[in-house]
Amino acid sequence: MNIDLHSHSRQSDGVLSPAELAARAHANGVDWWALSDHDETSGLAEAAQAASDLGLGFIPGVEISVTFCEKTVHILGLQIDPGNRDLSAGLAAIRRSRFERAGQMADRLADCGIPNALEGALRHVDNPDLISRVHFARHLLEQEHVKSLQQAFDRYLGDGKRAFVPIQWVSLEQALGWIRAAGGKAVIAHPGRYKYTPQQHDALFQVFKDLGGQGVEVITGAHTPAQSKRYAKLAAAYGFQASRGSDFHAPGVGRVDLGAMPDLPEGLVPVWQDWI
Template structure:
């Protein structure tokens, strides 16, 4: 089966409404799909209804922002109960931090001679609570301050750049705890994206597993083929289950469209084995 357990809608930093993401997944031959918006579950009811109408299997998800070793890590919560009070309260706190960061980021861009960034970014936001760096990148691209979204990060928004605002997200312990309380499985998203030393990465995986984390994304739109091979071995070494997801945000963006990734190695235990 074609299973894609990582995607985003306009309820966080994607561009399509949840229904349209479901339609695109179905059209691309996906059999089971998860919507996993950043720190937000407001799109799950619409996504579930759309999937049901299409005959598409649906797994409710969320992608939680975490700080570990002073860097941001994303942890997927898959097959969660989105109404669980502990999870809902935790996500609300993260969304408040996002809004505060956006104000500071706009001030830094003003210092770079780019005015109106907050209002400009908000034009690209469907859910104001989920304003993020990608919305500022879209504003910068729109105004001609960069030639691509990646250049916006390389020039202004990326770690250590002129408009970078550090922020403390949830702890790894909190995020895993919220996911487990909501009846879900905790999975480290796109581990190849994090710039950790081997020692720090070992600490991440070891701590995550000790807290009850069960898996990592092995095949994802953020990974090169070589990285997928590497994290296949990581999953086997640590005894993690493996997940597969495109990390879809918008048509034509990223390395993979919905459902357009290679299969997991048959040596791995898929994270969905108990659900599908």
């Protein structure tokens, strides 16, 4: 089966509505699909209804922002109950931090000669509480301050750049606690993206396992083939289940479309084995 358990709608930093994402997944031959917006579950009801109407299997998800060893890590919560109070309250606190950070980024962009960036970024957001660096990047591209989204990060928004504002997200322990409370399964998203030393990288996997984390994203649009092989081996070594997700945000953006990834390598236990 074609299973894609990582995608984003306009409820966070994607460009399609949850229903449009469901339609695209169905058209691309996806059999089971998860919506996993950043720190937000408000699109899940629409996504579930659209998937049901299409005969598309649906897994409710969320992608939680975590700080570990002073860097941002994303943890997927899959097969969650979006109405869980612990999860809802925790995500609301993260969203408040996001908006405060956005104001600081706008101030720094103004110092770079780019005024009114917050207002411009908000034009690209359905949910102001979920404003992110991607929305600022879209504004900078729209106003021709940069020639691509990547250049916006390389010049202004990336870690350590002129408009970058660090933020202290929740702890790994908090995020996994919320996911467990919501009946879900915790998965490390796109581990190949995190710029850790080998020791920090191993610490992430070990602490995640010790806290009850169950899965790692092996096949994802953010991984090269070499990285997928590496994390397949690490999943087996740590006893993690393996997940597969495009991390789709928008048509024509990123390496792959919804559902357009290789299969999981043989010998791994899929994270969806209990659900499908």
